[in-house]
Amino acid sequence: MSGKPDMDLLPTPPMGERYNGVPERLSKEAAAVRTRLYGNRTLPKSKPRSRPARLPPGVSEDVFAASIEELRRSIGTENVVVNDQPLQDGWYLESPNTHDAFHVIEQEELVCSAVVYPGSTEEVQIVVKWANKHLMPIYPISIGRNVGYGGAAPRIPGGVVIDLGQRMHSVVNLDGENASCIVEPGVTYFALYEEIQKRGLPLWIHCPDLGGGSVLGNAIDRGVGYTPAGDHFANHCGMEIVLPNGELLRTGMGALPGKDGRDNSTWQSFQNAYGPKIDGIFSQSNFGIVTKMGFWLLHDMPHQSYCITFERDKDFAQIVDTIKPLAQKGILGNIPQLRHIIQELNVTGQRKSTFHTGSGPMTREKIRQAAKGLPLGDCSWIFYGTQYGDSASIERQLDIIKKAFSSIPGNRFWLPKDVPEDHYLHSRVQVCSGVPILRELDWLNWLPNAAHLFFSPIAPTRGKDAQAIHEIVTAGHKKYGFDLFPTLCIAGREIHYIANVIFDRADAEQKKRAVALLRELIHDCAKEGFGQYRTHLLFQDQVARTYSWNDQALLRVNESIKDALDPNGILAPGRCGIWPKRFRGKGWELGVEDVDMKAIAPKL
Structure with a gap:
């Protein structure tokens, strides 16, 4: 589908007008980010529904309407809204609470039947008791901006979303x-x-x-x-x-x-x-x-952010092994990031077409050529760290860090004063001192209608393990035709390896390849002992079942707790792969073979 971008939208609400709006200090940046994203969009703001509005499974229209009216009488008509309008994906600061804005399947598949807005803990209790009475699957969200992991979508199509944020934001x-x-x-x-x-x-x-x-x-x-x-x-x-x-x-x-x-x-x-x-x-x-x-x-405390660049891809394992003792001994001040140079390209907010005109992933040589024009130049990996303490202790810490990395040829040390004001290092200064920002949205301009999925396995902080995951993820991205954007958050004993799969949500074939990639990566990494710490709701069944030691002992305990606390199976069925007895084993679970997602909503 194609169309002209909608640029006549109202400005993003400031925090003074809306609880989840943008702070005044970031209003200009938010407007610029939004303009770039909408300028790179071919999807329309919304489109007519192609099917009737979703209802909870096994609930007729008459029963649904009557139960909705009952809830409205309890917490207010304006606080219970039926989801029968066209779906709008919006953008990060105006994200939907009805579905996943970054839909990797059809937009209308994972949608709610209604949205409820409780204004207090007591009203949440009323909603939960109502759900038990009518056996309604309910899905609580806080803001719905869990982008890359499913957003506000209910796992069961037609479930009722409880939007806790709109009236409970004190x-x-x-x-x-x-x-x-x-x-x-x-x-x-x-x-x-x-x-x-x-x-x-x-x-x-x-x-x-x-x-x-x-x-x-x-x-x-x-x-x-x-x-x-x-x-x-x-x-x-x-x-x-x-x-x-x-x-x-x-x-x-x-x-x-x-x-x-x-x-x-x-x-x-x-x-x-x-x-x-x-x-x-x-x-x-x-x-x-x-x-x-x-x-x-x-x-509040004094702090110093910095980055270190490394010339060669082949030094990856040695970089990780160098970080490990620094982290275990408490010399590194925070959880640092190790990012590949391609991340320096997409965080500029420029489109992929600026650097590469082909249809496939950027080659390593293309990345090198593009990186030469960036402030850090042609390099391979970038280590972003921050040290804390008084000036003397920070200086001692940095001396130890520089000495440790000196064994890796061609490394270069950079302070914020060494790079332009718009470089990503200045954003790390803010985030690493507790100042929330918007900068990470810039990489969404990489493709038209850009959306993303996170692939997030955990590995020991050992070079050989990091290399093993990296090779699996690299091969998968090459096979399915996606650019690889790896970020490693490295602690003393474990690594969060986070690969950001960016896709065009207007391209059905590209979305199917993204699903196939995630299914394969989850399976292949689990075989090597690398499990996910977090995943999109459509992959939660598969991930939960990779933790299969002793005949799924962990899942069986979780199911036992679920059945004890939630005998009617109303609270977020399927979230994190945990299904209540009412739905368990009846075709809702999705596995490695579910690439086309035909089994997403079986008939009960």
């Missing part, structure tokens, strides 16, 4: 003395950062590459950031959760009532309670709806 508590906060699902990294600045507190948040996502949502999906406290779930402290039967739970010290009925004053100070620690079962699961979550923050 910073419930911000404690400067304790360096902690409590947030609701709709609080974005932008919003938390701006609130801290407004109060003049010398505190940092721990943001990922993009700042428009939910602080709470990213943590329970075990996302990462780049400050010294960048493991978001590890730095949470206390949760409030609506269970699948509508009951309310608090974890950690929140389970102990505070004085005179107040919240316990140690709820955001100590992560544990008494007895088993259960917080983890509510991350990457469908065991409850988290409505409040506490986080520890960092105090």
Whole structure:
């Protein structure tokens, strides 16, 4: 399909008008990013539906309409919206809550039947009890910007999306003395950062590459950031959760009532309670709806970002082996990134056609030629790091780091002052000091109608293991005709190898190749012992079943917990590959063979 870009859209709402809008400091950048993306788009803003609106499986139109009216009477007519309008993909800051904006299958396949907007924990409980009464599959989202992993789409077409963010976006508590906060699902990294600045507190948040996502949502999906406290779930402290039967739970010290009925004053100070620690079962699961979550923050501190470039592809394993002891000994200040030079091309925001006119992936020689015109020049790998502490300790740390990398021929050390103001290194300065930004959106201009899938395996921090994954991923991208954009987040003992598969969502054949690539990579990496830490919702069944030790013992335990907590199977069936008894084994699970996705919605 082709058409003229829609450039007559209203400006992106600022944060003062909309909870998930753009901060004033980034308004011009947001407008520029949006103009570039829409200027590289051939898809129309929306198109008429080709089929009737999706309903939950086994629910007739009359029953659905009656149950929707019942819910409207409970929480307000305006807070329950039937999804019968044309679907709009929008863009990152105006993403849909009805489907996956980065649809790798047909846009109308994974769509909800309705969207519900609760305004409090109590209203979430009402919605959950309603879902149990009518056996409605419900899918909670915080913001719906989990792009690359499925966005706001329900795993069961016709499920009801619970949009927690639109009316639940308060910073419930911000404690400067304790360096902690409590947030609701709709609080974005932008919003938390701006609130801290407004109060003049010398505190940092721990943001990922993009700042428009939910602080709470990213943590329970075990996302990462780049400050010294960048493991978001590890730095949470206390949760409030609506269970699948509508009951309310608090974890950690929140389970102990505070004085005179107040919240316990140690709820955001100590992560544990008494007895088993259960917080983890509510991350990457469908065991409850988290409505409040506490986080520890960092105090502002001096820092120095830098990058090191390496000339040769063949030094990859040695680079990883050099990073390992530096990370294990705590010399590296944060979780650094190792990125391939092709990432320097696409993060400029320029189109692939600027560098390459062919239809296939860029060759290594083409990448080299294009890189010669960039500030870092023709190189292979770029290491982005940040050190923290006083100036003397930072200088000592950098001396150790430079000496360690000196054994790799041709490496060059760069500070922010050595590169132009628009270079990516300046963006790392901000992210690594807790300032949320938009810069990572620029690579979406690589292709027309660009969307992406993340492939995210974990490996030990060993050069030979990193090389093994890299070779599998490289071969797969070559086979299916995609440019390879690898980023490695390297800790002392493990590596997140993140490959970003960019595709044109207007091209059905290209989308099918992207699915085939992911299916094969998941299978091939798992054979070598490299499992995914996170994946798109259409691949969650396959990934969950790769963790198959002792006849799927892990999955069987998860299913047992699911059946105990959610006997009616209403809460996010299929999320993270966990299906309740009501749907399990009835054709919903997708495996390595499901490239055409014909089994996505079997008839019950």
